[in-house]
Amino acid sequence: MKYFGTDGIRGVYGRTITEQLAFKIGLAAAYLCGEIIVARDTRVSGKSLSDALISGLVRGGADVVDIGVMPTPALSYLCRKRSMYGIMVTASHNPPSYNGFKFFMRDGYKPSPNFETAIETCSPSYAGGGKKREENAIEEYCEYAASGFNLRGIEVALDCAYGATSEIAPAIFEMAGAKVVKMSCLTDGEKINVECGATDPHLIVGKKLAFAFDGDGDRAVMASDGDIVDGDSVLYSLFCLTKPTGVVGTVMSNSALSRAIINDGGKFVATAVGDRAVAFAMRRLGYELGGEKSGHYIISPNRSGDGIYSALRLCTSNVRRLDLLPCREFSVDGGDAEGAARKFVVKDARVVIRRSGTEPKVRVMAECENEEKLDELCSRIKNYLEEK
Numbered sequence: 001m002k003y004f005g006t007d008g009i010r011g012v013y014g015r016t017i018t019e020q021l022a023f024k025i026g027l028a029a030a031y032l033c034g035e036i037i038v039a040r041d042t043r044v045s046g047k048s049l050s051d052a053l054i055s056g057l058v059r060g061g062a063d064v065v066d067i068g069v070m071p072t073p074a075l076s077y078l079c080r081k082r083s084m085y086g087i088m089v090t091a092s093h094n095p096p097s098y099n100g101f102k103f104f105m106r107d108g109y110k111p112s113p114n115f116e117t118a119i120e121t122c123s124p125s126y127a128g129g130g131k132k133r134e135e136n137a138i139e140e141y142c143e144y145a146a147s148g149f150n151l152r153g154i155e156v157a158l159d160c161a162y163g164a165t166s167e168i169a170p171a172i173f174e175m176a177g178a179k180v181v182k183m184s185c186l187t188d189g190e191k192i193n194v195e196c197g198a199t200d201p202h203l204i205v206g207k208k209l210a211f212a213f214d215g216d217g218d219r220a221v222m223a224s225d226g227d228i229v230d231g232d233s234v235l236y237s238l239f240c241l242t243k244p245t246g247v248v249g250t251v252m253s254n255s256a257l258s259r260a261i262i263n264d265g266g267k268f269v270a271t272a273v274g275d276r277a278v279a280f281a282m283r284r285l286g287y288e289l290g291g292e293k294s295g296h297y298i299i300s301p302n303r304s305g306d307g308i309y310s311a312l313r314l315c316t317s318n319v320r321r322l323d324l325l326p327c328r329e330f331s332v333d334g335g336d337a338e339g340a341a342r343k344f345v346v347k348d349a350r351v352v353i354r355r356s357g358t359e360p361k362v363r364v365m366a367e368c369e370n371e372e373k374l375d376e377l378c379s380r381i382k383n384y385l386e387e388k
Contacts (some may be wrong), residue, residue: 163195167185
């Protein structure tokens with residue numbers, strides 16, 4: 001059975017995501033992996049799903065390190081540092097009713113499609129003999145993330161979306177010397193991502209310097225001098241700061257980003273949507289920076305989006321705002337994405353139509369120099385999808 005989308009396994013708790021599924025995934029992962037770190041975000045369903053997952057892992061013969069509530073990038077880091085597999089119980093930026101599972105390999109990267117297929121299709125045995133131990137790894141990640149930063153004299157507001165960064169992000173910024181203004185920083189799983197965080201960053205509007213994270217901490221949205229900084233400008237600012245060999249964006253990146261990087265003597269490659277695709281391309285090409293306008297930014301040596309680490313770097317960066325091409329993005333419930341992608345191949349416009357890998361929606365991005373033509377095109381695409 002097909003479980004994985006573009007970023008792990010995800011769905012509504014009690015419907016597609018259940019304790020029975022968690023146990024089954026644990027058995028399969030034990031058969032393929034052996035020793036595994038398990039973490040979760042703050043969702044109400046997280047503890048129950050994590051317990052069921054760990055039960056399956058132990059029953060399948062795996063040794064488990066349960067680190068409790070931790071951000072996804074912290075798990076990726078610990079997998080890389082300890083050469084262990086990892087499973088994160090989270091639905092990332094989705095509402096509280098959702099949950100799911102993200103996998104990490106021993107090098108900190110997300111798994112290949114072949115590994116996901118193996119999880120879906122393997123027939124595990126109840127080998128038994130596995131062991132579980134609980135561990136507090138917060139200090140270990142805090143020391144890594146804060147190392148090398150001096151933010152003395154800087155005041156920064158943090159909207160932690162009532163999620164996994166709620167305690168750890170303020171602690172890291174304070175370790176680095178910053179004065180922190182906390183928003184949505186309670187570990188409240190009933191409120192995770194609700195009218196706050198990276199998907200609704202209105203709380204950071206008006207702040208001189210602020211960041212909004214999503215529920216598991218792999219995204220960051222930035223505000224500077226009172227206004228939200230678009231994700232492509234954030235990635236360009238990181239390019240100017242870090243001077244990488246090259247930058248990996250996605251098909252959703254505004255064309256102004258690639259033009260600016262190339263004009264500055266850099267290299268730019270666009271890949272499929274998802275920080276896994278970005279990370280894989282960075283590894284293949286030897287590039288040290290990549291990201292998505294949604295707020296996933298990967299800065300080497302990290303191997304997945306890390307909202308906290310990216311925000312720390314941006315505190316010491318001059319924001320470079322791009323002159324973006326007119327662009328519209330919207331989602332439609334259902335619809336014939338493939339048919340729309342074939343139909344709307346338009347001269348003088350760039351159109352991306354795709355199925356979401358995390359929700360039952362069709363995502364649309366259209367870009368065109370002529371805004372009147374752009375709005376008319378988007379109206380036709382929306383009507384087509386809603387009729388289908």
